Amino acid sequence: MESGSWHVEKRSSLRNDSFTGEDNVPETGCLSIVVLGASGDLAKKKTFPALFHLFVQGFLQSNEVHIFGYARSKISDDDLRNRLRGYLVQGKTTDSEQLEEVSKFLQLIKYVSGSYDSAEGFQKLDKEISEHEISRNSIEGSSRRLFYFALPPSVYPSVCKMIKHYCMNKSDLGGWTRIVVEKPFGKDLASAEKLSSQIGELFDEPQIYRIDHYLGKELVQNLLVLRFANRFFLPLWNRDNIANVQIVFREDFGTDGRGGYFDEYGIIRDIIQNHLLQVLCLVAMEKPISLKPEHIRDEKVKVLQSVLPIKDEEVVLGQYEGYRDDPTVPDHSNTPTFATMVLRIHNERWEGVPFIMKAGKALSSRKAEIRVQFKDVPGDIFRCKKQGRNEFVIRLQPSEAMYMKLTVKKPGLEMSTVQSELDLSYRQRYQGVTIPEAYERLILDTIRGDQQHFVRRDELKAAWEIFTPLLHRIDNGELKSIPYKQGSRGPAEADELLEKAGYVQTHGYIWIPPTL
Ligand SMILES: NC(=O)C1=CN([C@@H]2O[C@H](COP(=O)(O)OP(=O)(O)OC[C@H]3O[C@@H](n4cnc5c(N)ncnc54)[C@H](OP(=O)(O)O)[C@@H]3O)[C@@H](O)[C@H]2O)C=CC1
Numbered sequence: 001m002e003s004g005s006w007h008v009e010k011r012s013s014l015r016n017d018s019f020t021g022e023d024n025v026p027e028t029g030c031l032s033i034v035v036l037g038a039s040g041d042l043a044k045k046k047t048f049p050a051l052f053h054l055f056v057q058g059f060l061q062s063n064e065v066h067i068f069g070y071a072r073s074k075i076s077d078d079d080l081r082n083r084l085r086g087y088l089v090q091g092k093t094t095d096s097e098q099l100e101e102v103s104k105f106l107q108l109i110k111y112v113s114g115s116y117d118s119a120e121g122f123q124k125l126d127k128e129i130s131e132h133e134i135s136r137n138s139i140e141g142s143s144r145r146l147f148y149f150a151l152p153p154s155v156y157p158s159v160c161k162m163i164k165h166y167c168m169n170k171s172d173l174g175g176w177t178r179i180v181v182e183k184p185f186g187k188d189l190a191s192a193e194k195l196s197s198q199i200g201e202l203f204d205e206p207q208i209y210r211i212d213h214y215l216g217k218e219l220v221q222n223l224l225v226l227r228f229a230n231r232f233f234l235p236l237w238n239r240d241n242i243a244n245v246q247i248v249f250r251e252d253f254g255t256d257g258r259g260g261y262f263d264e265y266g267i268i269r270d271i272i273q274n275h276l277l278q279v280l281c282l283v284a285m286e287k288p289i290s291l292k293p294e295h296i297r298d299e300k301v302k303v304l305q306s307v308l309p310i311k312d313e314e315v316v317l318g319q320y321e322g323y324r325d326d327p328t329v330p331d332h333s334n335t336p337t338f339a340t341m342v343l344r345i346h347n348e349r350w351e352g353v354p355f356i357m358k359a360g361k362a363l364s365s366r367k368a369e370i371r372v373q374f375k376d377v378p379g380d381i382f383r384c385k386k387q388g389r390n391e392f393v394i395r396l397q398p399s400e401a402m403y404m405k406l407t408v409k410k411p412g413l414e415m416s417t418v419q420s421e422l423d424l425s426y427r428q429r430y431q432g433v434t435i436p437e438a439y440e441r442l443i444l445d446t447i448r449g450d451q452q453h454f455v456r457r458d459e460l461k462a463a464w465e466i467f468t469p470l471l472h473r474i475d476n477g478e479l480k481s482i483p484y485k486q487g488s489r490g491p492a493e494a495d496e497l498l499e500k501a502g503y504v505q506t507h508g509y510i511w512i513p514p515t516l
């Protein structure tokens, strides 16, 4: 949360004010949120801060909610609270209102220690949750239990079993038990399907929230609105007008002590198979019948199932120099920290349009964007082709923005053309509006029971079907990662692939940031 944005509007309930049209009757009654893996990195950096922001905004009410941290470490409630405090308080703030909110929030947290596969710990957890429910006079069965897995997937099956056996909401009088699971959901099609079956034997699909935090980003959530609520995009969004689409993720830092984890997965499993592919779905899918989660997810699955097998000659892999210096990375690792590849969608709308997915670590800049490049204007009477094509850019981060690069008359007496832009920069247009963190929205959705921004099982399967053959070829050493310098653009071969796929770079375009 930025300083100066502390005074936030308080909400009085969990009512969903959005346009989904659902009769979302606000649920009342006891809400227990259990963060499994409470001592870990994700929990302290993302999960607890997101819960705190929801609390500050009044989405989690002290008289209804209790938060439980569960992990193996033998620590006290106060130890956990003290560990978390630094992630909730901004810098060295002395703002008494803020400090008081932090203290109130921390008082809602209780810690339970136990292993991930023994009955004892989960029985203890259930006892604590039940005591809280009784203290709130919650009618048995009407209470809500949310289990957030900030855990490695290897323990998902045993944790699911433990919850199912010992920690479920006791009956079905309007209450519920839900689980939120983090990626990676498997390493390939077979392992993902195995994991899905193990979880699926214990929980029904409406109880399972597979989180992909890119689906919680403001401009990702804007994609369907942009595409389907604006008349001028409707006739243009197809192979007749669009030359190519790029979906890009760049980070200007390396694996930062996560080398051991990263080396098992690589950039395709870490970023492309999930975050970028979810974005592709929203860019490329057909209009859903309605905004009901199942209607949206049906369309996402259809577009994923239309993606053709990826060709080796349309893939460039890279690994930054110095990656293997991490002692947890094997000396001869071929794991890509960079990848550019072309996906092709075999359907009426997109046949022949390359979707170029690019992701890399330790590059020259940090950004995530979607770049839709339009075809040249036929019969170009202004001869302005050399100045560049129309591009519609949606920058997810940093500094959310969308802009359309277009050709206009150069202001002045001469009749000449110049590249300019229609620019919607959020910071400028929506001054004073705090854009919520992705995790914050998504956790709120899990409490509201809205699965629109979560990955369904068949969607996950279709995603792995696209990448598994390529990943196996990489794992078998059939495709090599090209070394690149840290702080560079990645291997030069990636830009060559981009050009081969038909991307035409604009030269001489200078953006002058507007001032008010
Ligand atoms: N509202 C705003 O904030 C606006 C900001 N701008 C800014 O203006 C600048 C120019 O904008 P824009 O033209 O859209 O974006 P860029 O110049 O960043 O990128 C244009 C395209 O060229 C590619 N590219 C960049 N360098 C090379 C290279 N050496 N070889 C091959 N391909 C390359 C990029 O790929 P890659 O993705 O790999 O970098 C991207 O596809 C940017 O900094 C942009 O953020 C412009 C308009 C509005």
Ligand SMILES: O=C1O[C@H](COP(=O)(O)O)[C@@H](O)[C@H](O)[C@H]1O
Residues within 6 Å of the ligand: 213, 251, 270, 271, 368
């Ligand atoms: O899931 C992951 O995402 C982060 C990047 O997230 P962002 O919201 O900061 O773009 C990435 O650093 C990490 O490797 C990956 O596991």
